[in-house]
Amino acid sequence: MQDDSEFYIGWQAEAPAGFARRVRQFLFALCLLVPAVAALIVLFQSGFAGSTFEYGKKTELSGRYSRHPFPFLTVENGTDASGKRITQKILLVAPGKFGFTTGPEMSVEDGSMVTVTGFLIYHDGKTALEVRSINKRNQVAAEAVLRSSDPGSGSVTLRGEITDPKCLLGVMKPGFGKPHRDCAARCIAGGIPPVLKVANAQGETEYYLIAGPGGEMLNDRLLEFVGDGVQLCGRIGQESDWLVLYTDPSTIQRIHRESLNPGNTCN
Amino acid sequence: MSVIYDPIHWTPHKRLYDRLMLAFVAGYLILFGGLQLVFHPQITAETLTIRATGTLAFLMLHVILCIGPLCRLDRRFLPLLYNRRHLGVTMFMVALTHGVFNLVQFHALGNADPLVSLFTSNTQFGSLVRFPFQSLGFFALIMLFLMAATSHDFWLKNLTPPVWKALHMGVYVAYAMLVMHVMLGVIQLEKSPVLIGLTGAGVVAVLGLHLAAAVKQARTDGGARRYAAKGIPDGFVYACDVADIPENRAKMLIIGGENIALFKYDDKLSAIHNLCKHQNGPLSEGKIIDGCITCPWHGYQYLPENGQSPPPFHEQVCTYDVQVAGTKVYVNPTPYPEGTARPPARITLATL
Numbered sequence: 001m002q003d004d005s006e007f008y009i010g011w012q013a014e015a016p017a018g019f020a021r022r023v024r025q026f027l028f029a030l031c032l033l034v035p036a037v038a039a040l041i042v043l044f045q046s047g048f049a050g051s052t053f054e055y056g057k058k059t060e061l062s063g064r065y066s067r068h069p070f071p072f073l074t075v076e077n078g079t080d081a082s083g084k085r086i087t088q089k090i091l092l093v094a095p096g097k098f099g100f101t102t103g104p105e106m107s108v109e110d111g112s113m114v115t116v117t118g119f120l121i122y123h124d125g126k127t128a129l130e131v132r133s134i135n136k137r138n139q140v141a142a143e144a145v146l147r148s149s150d151p152g153s154g155s156v157t158l159r160g161e162i163t164d165p166k167c168l169l170g171v172m173k174p175g176f177g178k179p180h181r182d183c184a185a186r187c188i189a190g191g192i193p194p195v196l197k198v199a200n201a202q203g204e205t206e207y208y209l210i211a212g213p214g215g216e217m218l219n220d221r222l223l224e225f226v227g228d229g230v231q232l233c234g235r236i237g238q239e240s241d242w243l244v245l246y247t248d249p250s251t252i253q254r255i256h257r258e259s260l261n262p263g264n265t266c267n
Numbered sequence: 268m269s270v271i272y273d274p275i276h277w278t279p280h281k282r283l284y285d286r287l288m289l290a291f292v293a294g295y296l297i298l299f300g301g302l303q304l305v306f307h308p309q310i311t312a313e314t315l316t317i318r319a320t321g322t323l324a325f326l327m328l329h330v331i332l333c334i335g336p337l338c339r340l341d342r343r344f345l346p347l348l349y350n351r352r353h354l355g356v357t358m359f360m361v362a363l364t365h366g367v368f369n370l371v372q373f374h375a376l377g378n379a380d381p382l383v384s385l386f387t388s389n390t391q392f393g394s395l396v397r398f399p400f401q402s403l404g405f406f407a408l409i410m411l412f413l414m415a416a417t418s419h420d421f422w423l424k425n426l427t428p429p430v431w432k433a434l435h436m437g438v439y440v441a442y443a444m445l446v447m448h449v450m451l452g453v454i455q456l457e458k459s460p461v462l463i464g465l466t467g468a469g470v471v472a473v474l475g476l477h478l479a480a481a482v483k484q485a486r487t488d489g490g491a492r493r494y495a496a497k498g499i500p501d502g503f504v505y506a507c508d509v510a511d512i513p514e515n516r517a518k519m520l521i522i523g524g525e526n527i528a529l530f531k532y533d534d535k536l537s538a539i540h541n542l543c544k545h546q547n548g549p550l551s552e553g554k555i556i557d558g559c560i561t562c563p564w565h566g567y568q569y570l571p572e573n574g575q576s577p578p579p580f581h582e583q584v585c586t587y588d589v590q591v592a593g594t595k596v597y598v599n600p601t602p603y604p605e606g607t608a609r610p611p612a613r614i615t616l617a618t619l
Contacts, residue, residue, distance in 0.1 A: 007554040008342070009566040010349030013279045022343035027287065034291070034326065035298055037465060041322055042302040044459040048309040096376030172372070173311045178455035182388035182401060186377035189388075227389075228397060 051123030051170030053130075058117050061090065061129065062137065065114045069215035069244060070193045071100040073116055073129065089240035091128040091193070091209075092116070093166045097183070099191025100131055101217075113137040123169045125241055126207055130166070151237030151246050158208060158245060159231045159255060160198035162222055164188050165207065168195060181227030194222045196232060196245060208236070208245040221249040229255045274419075284350040288357055295323050317368050324362035325449065328442060329469045331355055336480035342552065345563060352418040355438075359408075359415035366408045369401065400452035407444040410437050423545070432547060446470055491519040493598075503590055503597035509536075509614055510594065517560075519551035522600035527587055528553075529598060530560060530571050535611035537571035538587035538598050545582070573608035591615075 006016035015023070063075035071092040079085055092100040108114055118131040164187035167175030174180055176197055188194050196208040210232070212218050234247030275281070299319045303310050331354055337344040374381035374388070389399040414435050417423075423431045449466055493504045504522050512518045512531040519541055520527040526541040528551035539560065541551050548564030555561070559568035559577060569576055569584060576582040583606030588599040591612045603609060 006343075007556070007561070008345045008349075008563065009556070009561060010280050010346070011278050011566045015280070015346050019343045019346055022341065023346045026337075026344065026347065030291070030330070034295060037326065038295060038299045038322070039302060040461055040465060041318075042299065042306055044461040045307070045318075045457050046459070048307050048311075048314070050309050098378065173309065173314050174456065178400070178451075179453050180373070182384065182399070183373040185388040186374060186379065186384050190378045224391075 046174075048173040049123060049170075049175075051168075051173065051175070052121070053170040054120045055130075055171075057119065058132065059120050059129070060115060060117045062113070062115045063090075065092075065108055065110070065112055065116075065134070067110045069211040069239070069246075070209055070242075072239060072242075073114070074240065087240055088127065089242050091126075091165060091242065092118075092131050093121075093128055093192050094190075095130055095132070097166075097187040097190040097192070099187075099193060099219075101191040108134055108136050121166060121169045121171060124205060124207070126165070126169055127241075128165055128169050130171075151235040151244070153235065155233055156236055156245075157231060157233050158196055158198050159229065160196045160208075161228065162188075162194050162196055162210070162226050162230055164192045165195040165209065166192050168197060168207070176227075178227060185223055185226045188219045188226060189223060191217075191219065193217070194219060194226070196230075206243065208243045209239075210245050210247060213246050213248055215246065218247075218249050222252070225252055225254060231255050280346065281350050281353070284346075285353055288354055292323065292327075292357060292361065295319075295326070299323070313368060313372050317365060317372065320361050320365035320368070321453075324358055324365055325445060325469070327354065327358040327361065328438075328445065329473060331358060332438065332442060332473045333476050336476035339480035340476070340483060342563060348564060355411075356415045356418055359411045362408055362411055366404060369404070373401070395451070396455070398447075398451045400448050400455075403444045403448040403451070407441040407448060410441040410444075414438060414441075420545075428544060428547065442473070487519065488521055491521045493520055493522045501599065502601055503588070503599045506589075506596045506598045508594050509591065509596055512536075512596075515555040517551040517553065519549070520598060520600075522598065525587075525600040525602060527551075527598060527600065528560070529589065529596065530555060531614070532558075532571060534614045535571075536589045536591060536596060536614065537609070537611040538589050539569060539571065539574040540584040540586075540602065540605075542584070543567050543582075544584060550584075572611055573606055575606045 006018045008015050008019045061073060061075050063073045066072050066074065072089045073092055074087050074089050077086045077088045094100050094103065114134050114136055116129060116131055116134045118129045118133075121128040121130060161176055163176045163180065163184040166187055167180060167183060169175070172180060172183065176184070194210045196210055197205060198208065199205045210218055210222065213234070231253045232245060232247045233251040234245045237244045237246060296319050299322065300315060303315050303318070331351060334344065334347045334351055338348045370381050370385065374384035377384055379387060385401060385405060386399075389397070391397040392399065414437065417426065417431065417434060426434065446466070454463060454466065493506055506520050506529055507518055509531070512529065515532050517528045517530040520529055527538050528541040529536060529538045532555045539550065541549060543550050543562040543564065545562065545565055545567045548562040548567070550560055550562055550569070552563045553561045554563075555571065556568075558570070560571050561568050567576065567582060568580070569582065574584040574586045585602035585605050586607050586609045587602060588609055589612040590597045591614060596612070
C-alpha cells in the first residue's frame with residue numbers, strides 16, 4: 001500500500017522513506033536484470049571468425065603482379081616434398097573500401113615482378129593484402145608463378161551469399177550478413193572483387209571470387225544481390241589457393257537464406 | 268523550479284541520480300566488454316563498441332519509457348522521473364556513439380560520402396527482409412537528438428508546453444523505429460530465439476506498462492467525472508463530500524471536459540486546472556506545502572486562491588468557483604482566465 005502522507009519533491013534534499021525504498025528496490029532489480037541481459041546477449045550471439053587483419057603491421061612481399069581476372073600477387077612459398085615450387089596467390093586490395101583497380105599503382109605493368117608492402121588479411125587458407133606501396137623489380141618471373149588453371153567445362157550451381165573478401169577475411173567481424181550488407185556493397189562498388197561465401201552441411205565454408213564468363217568484373221551487376229542468399233551457375237577455375245566462379249550474371253537468382261546448401265551440377 | 272535558466276539546476280537528488288546513472292553506464296560497458304572478451308576474444312574493437320553502445324542505448328530507452336507508466340501505477344517511482352531528462356540525454360549520447368561508429372565502419376573510406384552511402388548502399392525499401400535497417404536507426408537518432416537538444420526548460424518555455432510535449436512524444440515513434448532497426452538488422456544475422464525473445468520481452472514490458480497505466484488512468488478519470496444535476500443553480504456541479512478530500516490534498520474532477528483539481532486546506536476549498544504548466548503533471552496528485560499546491564512531478568508550485576506561482580515565478584493556471592452547501596461541495600466548471608483570484612469556499616463548523 002502507498003503511504004499517502006508521504007510526498008516527494010525532487011528539489012528537496014531527501015526523498016521520503018517509502019519513495020527511497022521503492023527506488024532502491026527498482027535499482028536492485030536493475031542490478032540483477034541488466035547483467036543477465038548482457039550475459040544472454042553475449043552468450044547467445046553467433047560468435048566471430050578467427051580471421052586476422054594485421055592493421056599497422058607492415059609486411060613486404062615480392063612476386064609477380066597480375067591483373068586478370070583479379071589483382072593478385074603470386075609469391076613462391078617454398079617447395080613441396082618432391083621439390084616442386086609452391087606458389088600462393090594473394091589478393092591485392094587498396095586501403096579503405098577500394099579494390100586494387102585504380103590509382104597510380106596501376107601504372108605497374110601486368111605480369112611484372114614487384115615488391116609490395118601492406119597489411120595482411122587472412123582466414124581459412126585465403127590471403128589478401130591491403131597494399132600501401134608497390135615497386136617494380138627488374139627480374140624475370142619464374143615459370144611456377146605464371147601458372148593458373150583454366151576453368152573446367154562443367155557447370156556448377158552454387159548457393160551462398162555475396163560479400164567482399166576484404167571484410168570477410170578479417171577486416172570486419174562479421175564480414176557478412178545483413179548488418180554488413182551496406183559495407184559489402186560499398187566495398188564492391190569501390191572495386192573489391194565480389195566473393196561468394198558457400199557453406200556446406202558440415203559447416204565448412206568455401207569462397208569463390210566471382211567474375212564474368214570471360215573473366216570480366218561483375219561488380220556493378222552484383223550490387224543489388226549483395227548480402228542476400230543467391231544461386232549462381234558457372235564454371236569453376238582455380239588461381240592457386242583461390243577458387244574463381246566464372247558466371248553469367250543473368251543466371252543469378254535470389255533465394256531464401258534457409259535454402260543455402262551445397263551446390264549441384266547445372267543441367 | 269528556477270526563475271533563471273541554468274544549464275543544469277543542480278540539486279542533491281540530481282547529483283545522486285547522475286552518479287548512479289553514470290555508474291550504470293560504465294558498469295554495463297565494462298561488463299558487456301569483459302564478457303565479450305572472455306567468450307569471444309576474436310571480436311574486433313569496432314564491433315565490440317558498436318554492440319556495447321547499441322545494446323546499452325536500447326536498454327536505457329526501455330528504462331526511460333517504463334518510468335512514466337511506473338509512476339502512474341505507483342507514485343513512489345517518482346524520484347526516477349524527476350531527472351529523467353538526464354537519462355534521456357545520456358542515452359542519446361550512447362546512441363550517437365553507436366551511430367557514428369556504424370557510419371564510419373560501414374560507410375566511410377568508400378567511393379561515396381558516408382551519408383550518401385547510408386541511403387544508397389541498400390535501396391530495397393520494398394522488401395521487409397532486405398529493408399535498409401540502418402536508415403531507421405539514422406532517423407530515430409535524429410529524433411532522439413531533437414529531444415535531447417530541447418530537453419531543457421528554456422526550450423519548454425519557448426516552444427510552449429504543448430509543442431514541446433508533442434515533440435517529446437516522438438520518443439514513441441523513435442522507439443518503434445529502433446525496434447524495427449534491431450529486428451531487421453542484427454536479428455537477421457543473430458537468429459537465436461533468446462535474442463529475439465529479449466527484444467520481444469522489452470517491447471511487451473513497455474507496451475504492458477503503458478496499457479496498465481492507461482487502464483488505471485481511465486478508471487481514475489471515470490471516477491472523477493461529474494455531471495450537472497437538476498436543481499443546482501448557476502452551472503455548479505456536485506463534486507464530492509467535504510470529507511472525501513484529505514487535508515492539504517486534492518480530488519480530481521472532470522466536468523464538461525474541464526480537468527480540475529479541488530484542494531482542501533486550512534478549512535478552505537479551492538479549485539484550479541489540474542495540469543501543471545511545466546509538463547502537464549497532475550496537480551490533483553500534488554500536495555499543499557508551505558501554502559502552495561506542489562506538483563508531484565517536478566515540484567512546480569501554485570497558490571490555491573489564484574492559480575499563480577509565487578513570485579518570482581510566472582506560471583499560471585485557470586481557477587474555478589467552489590461552493591459548499593452542508594457537507595456537499597460544488598464546483599462551477601467554467602474556467603476563469605489563468606491566474607484569476609477566486610475566493611475559496613469556507614468550511615464552517617456548521618458545514619462539518
